[in-house]
Amino acid sequence: MEKNKINPKIEILVIGGSAGSFEVLLQILPKIKFDIDFVVLVVLHRKHNSNTSIADLFGNKTSIPVYECEDKDSLVPGNIYFAPADYHLLIEKDRTVSLDYSEKENYSRPAIDITFKSASDVFKEKTLAVLLSGANRDGANGLKYISQNYGTTIVQDPNEAEISTMPNEALKIFEPNYILGFKEIIKLINSL
Amino acid sequence: MIAIDIVGDEDLELLLEEVASVYGYDFTDYSKASIKRRINRICLIDKHKSFTELRYKILNDQSYLSRFIEEVTVNVTEMFRDPTFYKTLKEKIIPQLGVNSFIKVWIAGCSTGEEVYSISILLHEAKLAHKAIIYATDINPTVLETAKKGIYPISQMKLYTENYQNSNGTEDFSTYYSANYDHVKFKEYLRKNVIFSTHNLVSDRSFNEFQLVICRNVLIYFDKILQDKVFNLFDGSLESLGYLALGSKETIRFSDLNLTYKQINKEKIWKKTR
Structure with a gap:
């Protein structure tokens, strides 16, 4: 499904995922071509206090540099960033990261809604957002907000998502530009 | 739905x-994205329909100011x-602090006091509490009242006990508080050596010299x-060879202190080297 042409000047690809998204990200991230000229930022719900670094986990599988954000890190095009576990992640106008340890939102910290909105406020129509598998409703409102701000939105095909609640929650409230399986998502990202 | 920002x-x-x-x-030098989110959140919770309404309330109702500060500061x-x-x-x-004849710790931004009791427990277990003093400070007088009381919901104790055990705590955590219905009160001796202050x-300036400054997620x-300004304040408040401890995603990497402080293990603890 394709509603309209994708904005050719994407500056940030922001991906939100929860339960069932880890495996999808293991499929998607390593296949993103090396010479991307936009920022990739991933908000993935996961357990706090795990000893393995998510940056190492994914860094070993791709030639793109992968970082877990620290406070005030700059988001540099060509890199992949993960929101750290147990912090909300906001983006400043100068494209540095501000972390936030306030109340959970949608029972989640990091909350996908918070980062999606923040990305949209800074990158506006140059935002491309993907919402993947998950068991709650985080991300749906943020994705809609991006869409209203003329960003491009993709929802993982609920038929393919391991847990379809999160994609379905988004589809309930608005119509994204694309509903795609992970293979098409990779193809689309690499066509940018 | 995510509302369009009122402010x-x-x-x-x-x-x-x-x-x-x-x-x-x-608050003019607070991170813009986060404070803007906090203030827009206040508008939603307190039902201010416009920026003008919020502004009028804050500037004309002094009692509302404390609510504003409480909500803006996390x-x-x-x-x-x-x-x-x-x-x-x-x-x-x-153990390093133990070599001093008198131990001074500053917990900056102590909020409702949970870290203060954690540190006090560590000092007691190391048998150093008798010669230690903890200065626990926060911008917000309301949270300091909670900190002084040391009363917390009993529902939190499962998590805190797990955290304590995972930090290699060996005592029975429940000996540090008494439970009463749905709340617990941490024991009096744990706050005996604590000075709570705004x-x-x-x-505000530096007010003492410490061997350990803890400021996490502030x-x-x-x-x-x-x-940068606050790092300099901490530097001026630390004895040489003192320690600065920050939150797990905070860093001195972008500041001048990076040159004269040495990181301990992989933790966010730095030692002042001169």
């Missing part, structure tokens, strides 16, 4: 300038948060310039 960038700037000049609380905290951090404190830092990191709400 925009220019409104925010105006409001923060006015709050600073009228009340002396200076007061989410827990005991023994990041157990590996506390493990390093317990095993590497506290202190504003933006406008600097994330400041922009880089203000962070």
